[in-house]
Amino acid sequence: MSTTLSAASAKPRHKRVLPGFGLSLGSSLFFISLILLLPMTGLVMQTANMGWSEYWYVITDERVVASYKVTIWAAVIASVFNGLFGLLLAWVLVRYEFPGKRILDALVDLPFALPTAVAGITLATLYAENGWYGQLLAELGIKVAYTPLGIVVAMSFTSIPFVVRTVQPVLEELAPEEEEAGITLGASDWSVFRRIILPSLWPALVTGVALSFTRSLGEFGAVIFVAGNMPYISEITSLMIFVRLQEFDFPAASAIASVVLIASLLLLFAINIWQARYLKRLHGR
Amino acid sequence: MSIRLENISKTFGQFQALSPLSLNIDEGEMIGLLGPSGSGKTTLLRIIAGLEGADSGRIQFGERDVTNLHVRDRHVGFVFQNYALFRHMTVADNVAFGLEVMDAKQRPNKAEIQQRVKHLLEMVQLGHLANRYPSQLSGGQKQRIALARALATKPDVLLLDEPFGALDAKVRKELRRWLRSLHDEIGFTSVFVTHDQEEALELSDRVVVMSNGHIEQVDEPAQLYAQPNSRFVFDFLGNVNVFDGKLEQSRLNNEQAWISAPSSDVPLNNGQLYIRSHELALHTDATAVANLPLRVVAVNPIGPEVRVELEPHEWQSEQIWEADLSHADYARNPVKRGEIVFAEPKNAYFFREGSQQAPEQVSWDSASQPVKAK
Amino acid sequence: MSIRLENISKTFGQFQALSPLSLNIDEGEMIGLLGPSGSGKTTLLRIIAGLEGADSGRIQFGERDVTNLHVRDRHVGFVFQNYALFRHMTVADNVAFGLEVMDAKQRPNKAEIQQRVKHLLEMVQLGHLANRYPSQLSGGQKQRIALARALATKPDVLLLDEPFGALDAKVRKELRRWLRSLHDEIGFTSVFVTHDQEEALELSDRVVVMSNGHIEQVDEPAQLYAQPNSRFVFDFLGNVNVFDGKLEQSRLNNEQAWISAPSSDVPLNNGQLYIRSHELALHTDATAVANLPLRVVAVNPIGPEVRVELEPHEWQSEQIWEADLSHADYARNPVKRGEIVFAEPKNAYFFREGSQQAPEQVSWDSASQPVKAK
Amino acid sequence: ADQTILNTSYDIARELFASYNPVFQKHWEEKTGQTVEIKQSHAGSSKQARSILQGLPADVVTFNQVTDVQILADRGKLVAEDWKQKLPNNSSPYYSTTAFLVRKGNPKNIHDWGDLAKEDVGLVFPNPKTSGNGRYTYLAALGYAQDQFGQDNTDAQEGFLKTFLANVSVFDTGGRGATTTFVERGIGDVLITFESEVNNIRQQYGVDDYEVVVPKTSILAEFPVAVVERNSKKNGTLDVSTEYLSYLYSEESQRLLASFNYRVHNDVVKAEVADRFPEVKLLTVEEIAGGWPQAMQNIFANGKQLDQLQRR
Amino acid sequence: MASGQRHQQRVGDRPAVKYTLIGLTLVLTAVLLVVPLISIFQQAFVDGLAVYWDSLGDPDTLHAIGLTMFVALLTVPINLVFGVLLAWSVTRFEFPGRKLLMTLMDIPFAVSPVVAGLLYLLLYGNNGWIGAWLFEHDLQLMFAWPGIVMVTVFVTCPFVARELIPLMQQQGREDEEAAVILGASGWQLFRRVTLPNIKWALLYGVILTNARAVGEFGAVSVVSGNIRGETNTLPLHIQLLYEDYQATAAFASASLLAVIALITLIFKAFIEWRQERAHKAESTH
């Protein structure tokens, strides 16, 4: 017994069962460093050239702050709208059979494929007061193009696929039993949806909305054509970055970009963590 | 609440999952649906609940025709095979759900609901887990919560799909007993699905044996065991040895082996004798009753019994034979692997060749009859 | 190939899934790992296979230390609980996989592989399904394909995780028997996980009973049944009735009830008597051996036996008692629900109060001893 | 081709240089017997300058912003310090001015800058923050105000500019966007842009639907050109690059430029096209703001005059 | 007595609800996605078919199409390999920092494309610390096709991994473990077991990557240098045409992009459908 003890107490070196840990993690890290992180150093170095107070001054400039407000509000509205519309689209695509469903499914990805500027010009054409939609809306007294509402339209157009594509697979995987359990307990369709299905979709839906939101924060090409770009009213943050670039003020551009970037990353990270917690509660692991 | 099914049938695409079948269930009865996988048990249960629509036929709950009634309005309790607890709600919220979604008119107020949930959780002995999430429960606990949830709205009918399928033998037994006592106490009508014969026999007032979308037999457990009305039921209710014999000289012969005409007064014919494994005695020589030489393949002591596996010697049988002996019997004649032994049946069921009728029960000596009463 | 585990332990995060344990398995043995859910059976099996690394300890296959050997090089066959068949490959391709991925040097040529696959499929009696996809098979068929796939590379060690867990009782029995005969024929060493005691007892040469990451007992089935060395093993291997008694006047007393000192020569003490349910006789009056009044709660004829559930009358027991009677015994005294009857133990196991040792076997009359040999 | 040069230009000069390049190629071949290939890059001129600073290997720049050339000299020493003196007219072979496009019949009766600060006049011009075109517009308005209210009456000037800015309906980021907004979306009453553009637009969208109004005073908008010496030296194309720009001053070239609605300096050509270019009093940036560096610093920089006037 | 009626059992299967939701989706999709698409074609064909073909036949347009294809052709395989490696490392192994890695992967969604381009420019441009070195060694990355490929890779790199990770998480490791036990090497394991299981998600990721790579404007425009017939991609070319009052030609090219996107997406829907049908046929006989 005691003779084998020394041999046994040495911790065995267990090789990973599945191959490719070193290769896959190594090359992923290499790739992420090279493609994603290395360029970030440019941002850091540009902003590092400024002092803290100058940085603060640049990112809290009155007009820039106004643009944060506009951008965030528009992005919030657009992503909430996308949350609703995306959920509806995903639901209809998963739950029902109807002719043309596959084409509808394909159309969802259209906004990814169109250059954003084309999207912007097209939306401006449609929503301008002499456009197809603009005329109708004008009769109702609603102006979309060249108002903050235009920003919302452009943002939701460019980011709708995010919600659909994150919710869809989860909805597909949803087992019918919980739903049926709800119904046998006498719940109406609406209660079942709200109290049983929706909570299961939450993590995916929130992730989709968050992706849609961050994408909207950064959107430029599509927005500027419909925004009107009036100071303090319809100027978005991306435009402020663009202006700084026009002025060859790279540090200032980097500073404002870093604000958006940090905010987006924090949001995404927070959501990843929240989602892991939520899922842990659901699945117990 | 009694349940009456008339000519219920169901097809999925081309596949006939249920051939038209009828079944009456009395108020307060506990019915077990027993059958092999794919025999349509779940489908039938779901049709009763209203989760699936029948293609034809009629369903009555008591006096009420519920055929076209929505699940929601049938007011049944349903316990799903894998529990289907709401994962994002605490145990208490799960149980409260059925109460909270009631019409505003009927719905008890908050305090009442809380009271009721507390009472239900105590009834299933899990009061201390009210604030846990389902993922933090063991299988047996989940099962009990699923039951409590189904019972919260006081349904008249409780339907359970393999309620104990995924549980350990021990937990299973405990829950089974608990369910029975709950049933007796509250008095709802219940139907449960199982593919475990022991469970069906132990738990139900009557067992419905299904195969291929048909009902094969509906009977009380003892009756079912004593008088299976088809080969299928026979086969399904525990191990059985089959002797395929030709009538010659008032003996059933199979090559070198034979079994003499039984003492009971049944006209013999060509046909098959079904002999349960605990109704076989093993001897070192042929007896007057039978000459069934078998080679011992394995001897396995399984708890209170010794199970001897036997291979026909110089005659034919499709399957290995099995004899279940008490330790005492075994001690009297401790057969060894490889030996040739001679089996003698005590009781058997005779399936007449070419006949579709229920088998005749036959016996050779004064072996006790199985009990029939509950 | 023999297997030798020494001081194997494993933690997941904070959780000790296996406390250091050792186990020797002989060449050609078939070992059953039995235990409740979460006791570490799967973990142990995966560590033997090399799918999981142990935190400490050593594993030897024959003379070879394989502790640090990669799964690939351990050359074991593994059958997963839910089969893990490759969904996109036909049955034949699944079976051929292990052969096709061999080193070019060792790999048989195309024709040989085909030949071998054909042979394996015939061995598992599924030659006609070679071109189907896994989704088109029933559970039992899938299981057999998983076995054929694992055996294709002729492993010396076969590991199976609940190989029959998801199957019908009938199919299960058939496959079980088939696996045993395959094992005896080919002669690999095998370890299988189960939580079905009957399966473990019937199939294995030796059974390893686990609980909470410990090995509770390793023994041959008969031995295990005859001499369980702990309450846990006892409890786990079938139903048991517990009488908690205080020694007074050389009787074990529990309120109004008592059991006299057994005939065997064991010094009594306070402690618990464990009595298996088929070792209880029921009488209409107290006997010299015992005065155990019980109220009949239920009488269930379950196949060859009648199971009587009993509730202690004027004494205390944590659980319902159960007596399994033969139909003959029952016919002699056909008790009814609600009646008071008196139980008398034939054999029992005595757990001395405060002692952690194995129980002593005690008996009151000349009841036959269970067999011990296989 | 024996040599290749890259001409980096502003975004709407595509057709202009598409016409000029063959002319020059022919000239160069006649002169030296060599063939030259000319590659074109078009984008906003600030963006182009940025790209060149970061390594776009341009041999010559033909911009619509003096500052964008200047930055090449200041930041990167890519262009000679004295680039303005290398060619006539401040190295600006053609020029234009800021003019108005109004809808048919001039319903709002717009004739001069003063009319733009009237109530209910909607203006469309590019954002001075993002577009050189917009900066010219702003400076022209400032020049008019200085002219009108006197150099020192800054209050009156700013009052005028404030209403002027408040009348803006849409700030597009570039000239083209503003044009689209005005013409295709039907927004605003006046589009303010380069005179050369105004004429292009009329040609594009219909001569009859719009009228051009050239105010009496306006700004001199120069279109500077320069050789990116560091690149062209490296590429060995200094000669052809220099000649590429000088030849813009030839009569043939000037005629070509004029056909694109630019004003030119060549007297012969000037006389030929006099009827198309009304007399305007052209103020220079130097006169209005003391030069581009000062304009950028005191007017357009973050928080300076423009920002102050736009503050709500 | 016999009633063949079907019961509604899943939430939202009641015809009234079902058709309302489908209708609402179709209307919303039509308004938000289809009409903009039609409007692009309308503007492309405004001057007739001949002009449409002419504008597509322009050598600069043809070159832009070629360059765009070329960039997509390089980008897609790079991101394919990276996406698979990343998904493999994240789903098949446990290691500290897994969550962070998954968040980092989302950076491109959080960064505005223009800023993304700027980041590359700041790093690899002449004034960046790598760019200076490149300049000395006469290596032109920015304002040439390598730069375009680099930023396109950046912008599209999350798509494949994002498609694969949830699927591979859900499928678990058991199939692969079975293969390893049977002696499969890493490559055999991947090619013969993993790949067939993930091929649909992979295809979908590739299609999204391709769609986005073909349509990317903002980031590319920063690093391209806009040299006609050399570094102008199709979206840049569209922008240029539009700026140059060639709206019809611009929209013709835009419609081409939309068509490319739609064709790939419908192609995907088609093979999915065939696969599904083949599978159904298999499992029923």
Ligand SMILES: Nc1ncnc2c1ncn2[C@@H]1O[C@H](COP(=O)(O)OP(=O)(O)OP(=O)(O)O)[C@@H](O)[C@H]1O
């Ligand atoms: N939605 C469905 N579509 C097609 N076939 C179905 C469907 N539901 C059930 N079936 C088929 O109907 C038959 C009966 O199924 P059912 O689920 O009722 O069997 P079961 O007796 O409950 O079996 P198990 O013991 O395996 O649960 C099976 O062959 C099954 O494949």
Ligand SMILES: Nc1ncnc2c1ncn2[C@@H]1O[C@H](COP(=O)(O)OP(=O)(O)OP(=O)(O)O)[C@@H](O)[C@H]1O
């Ligand atoms: N990867 C893991 N991470 C954390 N805990 C684990 C992991 N795998 C197993 N465990 C825990 O280790 C314990 C033993 O698990 P194991 O799967 O070996 O049990 P088992 O005996 O096979 O049970 P069952 O009969 O339910 O399959 C359990 O409590 C389980 O929760």
Ligand SMILES: [Mg+2]
């Ligand atoms: Mg079922």
Ligand SMILES: [Mg+2]
């Ligand atoms: Mg396990």
